[in-house]
Amino acid sequence: MISETNPAMPQWLSQRARLTPNRIAFETKDEQLTFNQLLARVRQAASALRSAGIHPSDHVASLQGNTLACAVTVHALMMLGAVMVPLNTRLSVDELAGQIQDSDCRLLITDQKFEQKASQAIGRINCALIHTEKWTDCEPSPDDFDKEIQLGNPCTIIFTSGTTGHPKGVVLTYGNHWWNANASLINLGLSPDDKWLCCVPLFHVSGLSILMKSVIYGMPVYLQKKFYPQGVNQLIMDGGITHISVVASMLQRMMDALGNQNTYPKTLRCILLGGGPVPKSLLQRCLDQEMPIYQTYGMSETASQAVTLPPDYMLEKAGSAGQPLFPLQVRISGATPHEPGEILIKGPTVFSHYLNNPEATREAFNGEWFHSGDIGYLDEDGFLFVLDRRKDLIISGGENVYPAEIESVLNGCAGISRAGVIGIPDTQWGRVPIAFVSLKEGANFSETELINSCKEHLASYKVPKRIFTLPSLPENASHKLLRRKLYKDYEKMNRVK
Amino acid sequence: MISETNPAMPQWLSQRARLTPNRIAFETKDEQLTFNQLLARVRQAASALRSAGIHPSDHVASLQGNTLACAVTVHALMMLGAVMVPLNTRLSVDELAGQIQDSDCRLLITDQKFEQKASQAIGRINCALIHTEKWTDCEPSPDDFDKEIQLGNPCTIIFTSGTTGHPKGVVLTYGNHWWNANASLINLGLSPDDKWLCCVPLFHVSGLSILMKSVIYGMPVYLQKKFYPQGVNQLIMDGGITHISVVASMLQRMMDALGNQNTYPKTLRCILLGGGPVPKSLLQRCLDQEMPIYQTYGMSETASQAVTLPPDYMLEKAGSAGQPLFPLQVRISGATPHEPGEILIKGPTVFSHYLNNPEATREAFNGEWFHSGDIGYLDEDGFLFVLDRRKDLIISGGENVYPAEIESVLNGCAGISRAGVIGIPDTQWGRVPIAFVSLKEGANFSETELINSCKEHLASYKVPKRIFTLPSLPENASHKLLRRKLYKDYEKMNRVK
Structure with a gap:
């Protein structure tokens, strides 16, 4: 009853x-x-x-x-x-x-x-x-x-x-x-x-x-x-x-x-x-x-x-x-x-x-x-x-970090044409986010300035640990960002090092 | 959801x-x-x-x-x-x-x-x-x-x-x-x-x-x-x-x-x-x-x-x-x-x-x-x-016994005019049921026979341990049985003993 x-x-x-x-x-x-x-x-x-x-x-x-x-x-x-x-x-x-x-x-x-x-x-x-x-x-x-x-x-x-x-x-x-x-x-x-x-x-x-x-x-x-x-x-x-x-x-x-x-x-x-x-x-x-x-x-x-x-x-x-x-x-x-x-x-x-x-x-x-x-x-x-984990989710020290959220901040920064974020292995936090950006014509790139911009808008655990430039970001035919390819780019960079 | x-x-x-x-x-x-x-x-x-x-x-x-x-x-x-x-x-x-x-x-x-x-x-x-x-x-x-x-x-x-x-x-x-x-x-x-x-x-x-x-x-x-x-x-x-x-x-x-x-x-x-x-x-x-x-x-x-x-x-x-x-x-x-x-x-x-x-x-x-x-x-x-406990409920060895259930069996027995059941203290079971009955004119009373009748129709823990006769059972103005009075009758019987 x-x-x-x-x-x-x-x-x-x-x-x-x-x-x-x-x-x-x-x-x-x-x-x-x-x-x-x-x-x-x-x-x-x-x-x-x-x-x-x-x-x-x-x-x-x-x-x-x-x-x-x-x-x-x-x-x-x-x-x-x-x-x-x-x-x-x-x-x-x-x-x-x-x-x-x-x-x-x-x-x-x-x-x-x-x-x-x-x-x-x-x-x-x-x-x-x-x-x-x-x-x-x-x-x-x-x-x-x-x-x-x-x-x-x-x-x-x-x-x-x-x-x-x-x-x-x-x-x-x-x-x-x-x-x-x-x-x-x-x-x-x-x-x-x-x-x-x-x-x-x-x-x-x-x-x-x-x-x-x-x-x-x-x-x-x-x-x-x-x-x-x-x-x-x-x-x-x-x-x-x-x-x-x-x-x-x-x-x-x-x-x-x-x-x-x-x-x-x-x-x-x-x-x-x-x-x-x-x-x-x-x-x-x-x-x-x-x-x-x-x-x-x-x-x-x-x-x-x-x-x-x-x-x-x-x-x-x-x-x-x-x-x-x-x-x-x-x-x-x-x-x-x-x-x-x-x-x-x-x-x-x-x-x-x-x-x-x-x-x-x-x-x-x-x-x-x-x-x-x-x-x-x-x-x-x-x-x-x-x-x-869920599509593209980066878990950093138990916190959920979604690339899209960081990308939308970077995309709003002066001089940025397009941004892409991935999570890379980190001994302390499991994974941490890093970003790749392509620049608008004639724009200058300062990693420090961009990171500071992110700090203004994002929780610290979401701020990319590094930001790299690329001439253009990998896209599919309908211009959707291909983060998979960014992971490969990152691997390549590491091998070169 | x-x-x-x-x-x-x-x-x-x-x-x-x-x-x-x-x-x-x-x-x-x-x-x-x-x-x-x-x-x-x-x-x-x-x-x-x-x-x-x-x-x-x-x-x-x-x-x-x-x-x-x-x-x-x-x-x-x-x-x-x-x-x-x-x-x-x-x-x-x-x-x-x-x-x-x-x-x-x-x-x-x-x-x-x-x-x-x-x-x-x-x-x-x-x-x-x-x-x-x-x-x-x-x-x-x-x-x-x-x-x-x-x-x-x-x-x-x-x-x-x-x-x-x-x-x-x-x-x-x-x-x-x-x-x-x-x-x-x-x-x-x-x-x-x-x-x-x-x-x-x-x-x-x-x-x-x-x-x-x-x-x-x-x-x-x-x-x-x-x-x-x-x-x-x-x-x-x-x-x-x-x-x-x-x-x-x-x-x-x-x-x-x-x-x-x-x-x-x-x-x-x-x-x-x-x-x-x-x-x-x-x-x-x-x-x-x-x-x-x-x-x-x-x-x-x-x-x-x-x-x-x-x-x-x-x-x-x-x-x-x-x-x-x-x-x-x-x-x-x-x-x-x-x-x-x-x-x-x-x-x-x-x-x-x-x-x-x-x-x-x-x-x-x-x-x-x-x-x-x-x-x-x-x-x-x-x-x-x-x-x-619930109205008139007799709890006997953890089993619930309701007087009405026993009374309805007794009331169906030959020679019985009206029956009333109460629960009396018992060292082993907590309480056990006993019954009082009034007889139809000219009817004979056999406690053993009545108890045997109850055994036919009721679980053993519901069978009255004793059955006593009364000239008439206590009733209120609308002829509802007054079990309270039966408890008093029982106390009186015990004192006499």
Whole structure:
């Protein structure tokens, strides 16, 4: 008799604080918060946000670091029924302004650290600014925020770069987050001593999903403001951390800082390793040192991990991303085992739609099957092997970088006739973008100036590490850029060197 | 983009066997089955059932003991998309025939032990019989059963006695079972060494819910054919069992067999104690011996436990059934803290409807709130205290017994003018039914004969332990039976003794 269309559930944090008020919700270097204490802060924040005119269903942007205040923001917006738009703090002012406008946010929440960037971002658009520091002065809200949530309602909008160069807003519902937390729970289990180290950004789905697990499971999260390998290693060696989410570049740095002679204590039960391909040398090292690596494959559109390889299969299924989580299904379009094709995903963690983009949404779905755009195959046991990420996608340190986005900035620079971007291997970040440009007649070329122009408009991880000139860029008959050929040009250049 | 109306999921057993083929699914005294081996048997059974004409949505009755074959039946029917109607093996032939007809079953699945009873039950109705023993001869089904399940579809129909004396079929969907398993998972956690001892009947929601947990979690279940306290204690003392579901009368017998000097090893993490009120003396003894008791409150209509008290609160909240599981809500109709009223429950584990009984369904719901009929209060921390079970309900050894059902049998006996049934305290079963009858003019009274008549028509636990005569039964002005007065009459009789 429950509404199947949009099942209701008690507001997550309120329910959690009722059930386990004195369990630790968050730990940082400086403080600890129980769920009850967290709820008190969230009530203050919700009160402040309502005074700022926020109503249910409003979209509210956030530009914050990995702080308790940011975690409070997540819960306060849920309590108000508002939809959070977490912004990547590494984006340029232009990029931030674009995403705030695209998502119709009339309020941007920020903190001391990102205040200046936030002010600049809203300088030319119609959006107010609110500082989390002010919330501590507020009267906590009465109980009236403390209501139900509807699983079908939107909860967060996370922007991902698109193949066309224009970022798309991935609308995730409460249900998407709920199902992801539950699917992961079935996969990883849950013990009273579990504590998840969150050193991935809260503005990514990887960090957000840890917060959702925390409140749904009643599990403490250690929130690290900034990732640094020695600090993370120390926390793990101290024995309190049982789970950690990382991308390959982070894990590589952790291993380097750890040294070959050391390994982590058995208290660390799970290293959830996502965000793109993992170098074989790194996997081998983890295998040698018996690290509990769970390789994963997922994306914003699947509310984080969708496919996972448990450590017991690391050797037998080396190179595989594993099998779908229990409620999910994966298939390769029109393929038999071992035959590559597009990776399709179906299940209740798959996102609702792209914000204000019915065309992209239509293209992304065939019925209930989400077309990831990635290429892979399934082996005879149903283990997924990812061969190629989405068309031309460059994954750099876990961040998605689409060539088209960088090219559109370069194409707007004076003197540039056409630009093409590819991703080249990098020991630290996996891949980094570089650019090729052809010049307009009589134009001068300055790599430094062009790179500076990119820095003005793009997040630093998207700025090409090098820019080279070519007399003309490779095109097909209909003048479409052939990035494949650029990769070959780059190989040739390297051979000459 | 997932259908919110009826989310699809891979068929549970197939998915489980894909993910963890070699984990143990079931253990009995005689054998062990991995999920892969279980799947093979289920494919055979599904094949046999399809040959017997079973199609998706068909209702299929089962009269079986706590055997592997019964567990195979549950999964085979799910694989076919058929709806299982598990019948209580203690019911009389008349009662069985009634439930088979009420639920429109054209097939009854049985085993060697209950073959005779099953044959008698279908003797006068249009229903075929199939023996699980025959399944081993079948060709396993091809992969074509191996499809998705829809969470909104009906999965099982469990009959519960009703206040009117006519049993009602509680329709539970896949979603109800799914959400119950997940809600319990959040509450109890999950470790790789978990093993649940199932010595409660598989025809009750308590036993069924253990099976659902097994396949969803990938957790082994030790299936005990018949509950006997020494056997259960031995299994626990051997150290392999981490969880067990019991009702108070079972736990009492286990404690008695264990003796005051002994306690269970720490490997036993959870004794889930449901099925009605628990004597204080028993709770005190468990507390003294530091038993990990999780008291619960739930019913078929909530797909088993809905409210649970963890062991840490046994002392502080003595007598409470605890707090709702995470996705559920409980309130007392129109009451403030400590004020008693009807217990209302809302959430995705609450059943869909009563089979072919729109009136009972309408009466049971106010919007999405299920009216349990039980009386209780919430304290200031939101802990539920159950005061009175549903109107006149007698819970005897975890089985629900409604006076009206017994009265209607007695009223049909020769010489009886009117009958009234109440439940009196019993050290072994909690409560047992006794009856009072008034006789027609000139009729003779034989307690033994009347009890024998009841045995013909009723499950043994419903047969009154004693039958007394009264010149007339207490009635109100509109001739409604006043059972309250019968309780007083009984007290008086006892005082006289």
